[in-house]
Amino acid sequence: xxxxxxxxxxxxxxxxxxxxxxxxxxxxxxxxxxxxxxxxxxxxxxxxxxxxxxxxxxxxxxxxxxxxxxxxxxxxxxxxxxxxxxxxxxxxxxxxxxxxxxxxxxxxxxxxxxxxxxxxxxxxxxxxxxxxxxxxxxxxxxxxxxxxxxxxxxxxxxxxxxxxxxxxxxxxxxxxxxxxxxxxxxxxxxxxxxxxxxxxxxxxxxxxxxxxxxxxxxxxxxxxxxxxxxxxxxxxxxxxxxxxxxxxxxxxxxxxxxxxxxxxxxxxxxxxxxxxxxxxxxxxxxxxxxxxxxxxxxxxxxxxxxxxxxxxxxxxxxxxxxxxxxxxxxxxxxxxxxxxxxxxxxxxxxxxxxxxxxxxxxxxxxxxxxxxxxxxxxxxxxxxxxxxxxxxxxxxxxxxxxxxxxxxxxxxxxxxxxxxxxxxxxxxxxxxxxxxxxxxxxxxxxxxxxxxxxxxxxxxxxxxxxxxxxxxxxxxxxxxxxxxxxxxxxxxxxxxxxxxxxxxxxxxxxxxxxxxxxxxxxxxxxxxxxxxxxxxxxxxxxxxxxxxxxxxxxxxxxxxxxxxxxxxxxxxxxxxxxxxxxxxxxxxxxxxxxxxxxxxxxxxxxxxxxxxxxxxxxxxxxxxxxxxxxxxxxxxxxxxxxxxxxxxxxxxxxxxxxxxxxxxxxxxxxxxxxxxxxxxxxxxxxxxx
Numbered sequence: 170x171x172x173x174x175x176x177x178x179x180x181x182x183x184x185x186x187x188x189x190x191x192x193x194x195x196x197x198x199x200x201x202x203x204x205x206x207x208x209x210x211x212x213x214x215x216x217x218x219x220x221x222x223x224x225x226x227x228x229x230x231x232x233x234x235x236x237x238x239x240x241x242x243x244x245x246x247x248x249x250x251x252x253x254x255x256x257x258x259x260x261x262x263x264x265x266x267x268x269x270x271x272x273x274x275x276x277x278x279x280x281x282x283x284x285x286x287x288x289x290x291x292x293x294x295x296x297x298x299x300x301x302x303x304x305x306x307x308x309x310x311x312x313x314x315x316x317x318x319x320x321x322x323x324x325x326x327x328x329x330x331x332x333x334x335x336x337x338x339x340x341x342x343x344x345x346x347x348x349x350x351x352x353x354x355x356x357x358x359x360x361x362x363x364x365x366x367x368x369x370x371x372x373x374x375x376x377x378x379x380x381x382x383x384x385x386x387x388x389x390x391x392x393x394x395x396x397x398x399x400x401x402x403x404x405x406x407x408x409x410x411x412x413x414x415x416x417x418x419x420x421x422x423x424x425x426x427x428x429x430x431x432x433x434x435x436x437x438x439x440x441x442x443x444x445x446x447x448x449x450x451x452x453x454x455x456x457x458x459x460x461x462x463x464x465x466x467x468x469x470x471x472x473x474x475x476x477x478x479x480x481x482x483x484x485x486x487x488x489x490x491x492x493x494x495x496x497x498x499x500x501x502x503x504x505x506x507x508x509x510x511x512x513x514x515x516x517x518x519x520x521x522x523x524x525x526x527x528x529x530x531x532x533x534x535x536x537x538x539x540x541x542x543x544x545x546x547x548x549x550x551x552x553x554x555x556x557x558x559x560x561x562x563x564x565x566x567x568x569x570x571x572x573x574x575x576x577x578x579x580x581x582x583x584x585x586x587x588x589x590x591x592x593x594x595x596x597x598x599x600x601x602x603x604x605x606x607x608x609x610x611x612x613x614x615x616x617x618x619x620x621x622x623x624x625x626x627x628x629x630x631x632x633x634x635x636x637x638x639x640x641x642x643x644x645x646x647x648x649x650x651x652x653x654x655x656x657x658x659x660x661x662x663x664x665x666x667x668x669x670x671x672x673x674x675x676x677x678x679x680x681x682x683x684x685x686x687x688x689x690x691x692x693x694x695x696x697x698x699x700x701x702x703x704x705x706x707x708x709x710x711x712x713x714x715x716x717x718x719x720x721x722x723x724x725x726x727x728x729x730x731x732x733x734x735x736x737x738x739x740x741x742x743x744x745x746x747x748x749x750x751x752x753x754x755x756x757x758x759x760x761x762x763x764x765x766x767x768x769x770x771x772x773x774x775x776x777x778x779x780x781x782x783x784x785x786x787x788x789x790x791x792x793x794x795x796x797x798x799x800x801x802x803x804x805x806x807x808x809x810x811x812x813x814x815x816x817x818x819x820x821x822x823x824x825x826x827x828x829x830x831x832x833x834x835x836x837x838x839x840x841x842x843x844x845x846x847x848x849x850x851x852x853x854x855x856x857x858x
Contacts, residue, residue, distance in 0.1 A: 239345025255364025422536025457805025467506025601709030620682025
């Protein structure tokens with residue numbers, strides 16, 4: 170329920186603003202002038218005279234905890250015409266003893282999502298005062314999705330009304346606190362429009378600036394010129410000093426204030442009070458939480474044929490900038506993320522960034538550097554890490570699965586693992602090794618899809634030779650095999666030589682393929698474990714990162730060889746997937762999960778959700794985390810990924826802006842603040858205190 174107060178409008182207000190190139194279209198006195206005010210039901214507001222400010226201010230007090238607590242201002246009548254102004258400014262101060270997140274919003278209407286409004290956010294430390302600027306981003310012309318067809322995965326629509334306004338028809342100005350505590354007080358000293366605006370609509374193309382950012386939107390930390398980088402660095406240094414990480418964590422990120430167990434000097438797993446845990450090298454309980462891909466650059470994006478998308482790209486022939494271009498036979502590509510690290514930190518950014526990344530992770534509430542991260546970062550040995558092991562094959566043709574019965578499989582895997590012997594092997598900071606990622610075990614029972622795949626191969630595939638040997642031992646005569654499988658082969662040699670599609674509607678075929686699938690899986694997991702442990706006996710074998718539906722029998726077999734079973738669980742909440750294996754009672758690491766793209770930093774949409782709720786990402790993150798942290802089998806969750814993909818897509822067209830930092834190395838405000846709020850007390854949540 171909203172409380173509404175009708176207030177007065179001062180006739181001289183507009184002329185005062187124009188004389189100063191500022192329009193204080195909302196002013197505070199004994200009563201609020203120029204606007205009607207609406208206060209959230211879980212807050213109260215009153216104007217008071219502030220001696221320090223030498224004027225009247227509005228103080229908003231939180232009456233009860235909730236997702237938000239705020240105040241809305243509407244014109245006394247009609248609309249506010251802000252077309253000649255560039256921005257609306259909010260002068261705010263946190264009068265509370267705790268940090269708070271403050272949002273400001275200017276809108277054409279009452280949309281709860283991003284449609285027809287501009288917004289900005291900031292963090293206020295106790296007693297801190299800031300001026301929050303909301304740019305009035307002019308709406309561009311709508312290009313429709315036609316120019317982008319065939320360019321992207323996932324997207325089939327564009328929305329240029331999100332994150333933009335028609336400044337001539339402003340109907341709402343809003344200020345709110347995000348997830349406030351009861352009793353918090355925000356002081357609003359002034360709200361005014363200023364700066365020189367431009368007519369709208371503006372051209373859509375080019376829509377990507379020199380930094381790889383979307384031009385027609387604004388967000389916390391957006392870069393507008395190279396001069397913005399240094400203040401951003403200083404602001405982040407202050408932020409990292411203010412938020413140094415959970416106080417109850419030990420050096421490794423384990424629970425220093427919790428119960429202690431045997432300290433082996435390395436990570437291991439143990440079941441404690443009905444829940445599975447990692448135990449860190451000091452013997453502390455440890456729940457592994459961190460992003461994948463922690464490193465320097467990002468993905469490449471194609472320039473050729475799309476030059477008109479981009480504004481102020483550097484010269485590919487330039488000695489300074491040419492190194493960020495990559496020419497391939499099919500096109501010219503550019504690495505915006507690496508170029509921005511160079512702009513931000515200088516030519517020695519590869520020496521500066523690794524140390525910063527460790528500070529960031531701790532500050533944000535992470536204790537793990539997850540898969541596909543840079544050795545230059547994790548070998549500083551300041552944050553526990555995992556290592557991705559990929560190797561040369563050989564592979565079953567047209568199928569994402571190694572030919573495990575081929576002698577080259579063991580040789581190439583061992584060769585790759587040996588490269589870790591003098592770097593990560595037996596390193597106390599190394600939790601363990603993932604070998605492979607999202608192999609195609611298939612949804613059928615007992616990995617029967619693997620048997621199906623090898624039958625579609627020729628005799629050069631060693632796994633097919635092994636399967637045919639099993640069938641020969643079972644059926645002996647080819648006539649018996651033909652009858653059971655419903656086929657017509659003249660000899661076992663023909664079965665081996667001829668690729669064919671088994672009839673997976675035949676129960677006997679499915680059973681035989683499943684028998685082979687389990688033999689194949691045992692060969693795979695036993696071989697990988699033996700090779701991993703031969704090089705790094707003190708580190709954990711973390712499995713192959715299952716995904717999709719995996720038969721429980723296969724998961725149980727994997728557990729016989731893996732120290733932890735890894736599973737890329739994108740289901741939200743994750744218990745929907747993990748509970749299928751609850752009867753196995755095993756430790757499962759959610760080795761990959763994530764949230765949707767930041768809708769403030771891209772105009773591209775799915776036609777199913779043209780204007781996403783900007784709070785959805787934070788809600789999805791919180792829902793996933795709060796279930797995972799309490800689930801007795803889940804020993805950690807690794808977020809995909811650390812850095813955004815390019816706005817204009819990587820070479821395969823995937824363009825997901827779900828990282829913790831964007832293309833300019835700017836932390837995503839919503840994810841960082843949410844993660845701190847939910848992760849700083851992760852151990853008390855999991856242990857049950």
